[in-house]
Amino acid sequence: MSSSAITRSFRASYGDARALFLERCVDAGARVASHAHPLPGPDGAALFLDEARFGPDDARRVLFVASGTHGVEGYCGSGIQSFLLADGLASRLPADVALVLVHAVNPWGFAWTRRVNEDNVDLNRNFLDHDAPHPDNPDYDRLYDVLNLQSLDPDAIARGMAELKRFEDAHGWAAMYRALSGGQYRHPRGVQFGGTAPTWSNRTLRALWQRHAGAAEVAAFVDLHSGLGPRAMGMLLQTAPEGSTADVLARACWPDVIRAEPAQGTDAALVSGLIGPAFVAALPHAAATGLVLEFGTREIAEVLQAVQADHWLDAHGVRDSEQGRAIARRMRDAFFLDDTDWQEAVCLRAREVVDRALAGVQAHATATEGR
Ligand SMILES: [Zn+2]
Known part of the structure; x- marks a missing residue:
C-alpha cells in the first residue's frame, strides 16, 4: 500500500474518522453494531462506540482490536483500524478465527480531544472491583x-x-x-482518576466481550494507544503473571512483548484497573490475553504538559476560546503526528502485530483439542 493510501486513513475529527471506519467496514463485509453514548460531541453530534465483526459467527477464536480508550489517542488508533481494513485484513482471517474491531472505546474523549472520559476517568484505571476498597496512591x-x-x-x-x-x-x-x-481513586477532579464505579465504556466493553467471545476458546484483546515511548515505536505491553496462560499466549503471538509487574493489592507496584487483565478475567473459560500496543509520539514531558494543560482547561479555563482551541490542538499533536513517516511506521507495525495475533490465536492449542 502506498504512503498516500496510509495517510488517507487518518482523519482530523472523531466524526470524519468514524465515517471512514464505517465506510471501510461496509466495504469489507462487516456486521456492525453501534452503541450510542449518552452525551454529544462539541458540535452537538451524537457519539458512538462501534463494533465491527468479521469472520464466521461460530468461530472459536476471536481477536479484538480496539481504539480510543484514551479518547484523543483514537486519532492514531482509528486511522490504524481504517488502514488495516483498506489493507485487506478482513480477507486474510485464518479458519475458525473472528476479528472484532472496536472503534472509539471512549468516543466522548475522542470527540472532545481529551484523554479522559465524560466522568474525568482514565478508562485504563477503571477496570477493577469497585466493591472492594480502592488502591491508595x-x-x-x-x-x-x-x-x-x-x-x-x-x-x-x-x-x-x-x-x-x-x-x-x-x-x-x-x-x-x-x-x-499509577491511577488514583480519591480525587474525582484530579488527573489520573480511575473512577469509583464502572463507566459507560467499561460496561459497554464488557457486554461486547461476552457477545463476541463468551463461548470462545481462545481470545486476544489488543488496545491501540499512543503517546508513550520512542517516536513511532509500537511497544506491546502486558501485565499477566509470568507463566500464566495469558502470558504464554502473548509470548507465542509476539516474541517481543514486554511484561510489566502486575498490580497487587493496595500497594500496587505499577497500576491498577487495567483493561487487559479485566479482559482475561472476564473470559475464564477461554485461553485469553489482553495487551496494549503503544505508539510513541513526542518527548514524555511534552505529552505530560499537554495533558496537564488540558486538565487545567477543564478546571479553570474556557474550552470555547482561542486558548481552549490551542490546548485541544496541543493535545491532538501530543498523541498523533501529522508526519507521513510516523503514520507509515505506525501502520506497518500495527499490521505486523495484528497478523501475528491472528496466527497465534489460531495456532494456540486448547484443552478441548485432542480429546
Ligand atoms: Zn493510552
Missing part, C-alpha cells in the same frame, strides 16, 4: 498540586517539573511512575 496525594496545575504560567510549570524531578531523585523512577501514572 499516597505519593499522588502528596504531589497533588504539582500534578494538577492551578496556573499555566511557565514559571509555575517549571517549578512543578523541578519538584517532580526532586521527587524522582529521592524516591526512584518506580515511585515516580506510580505517583504520576
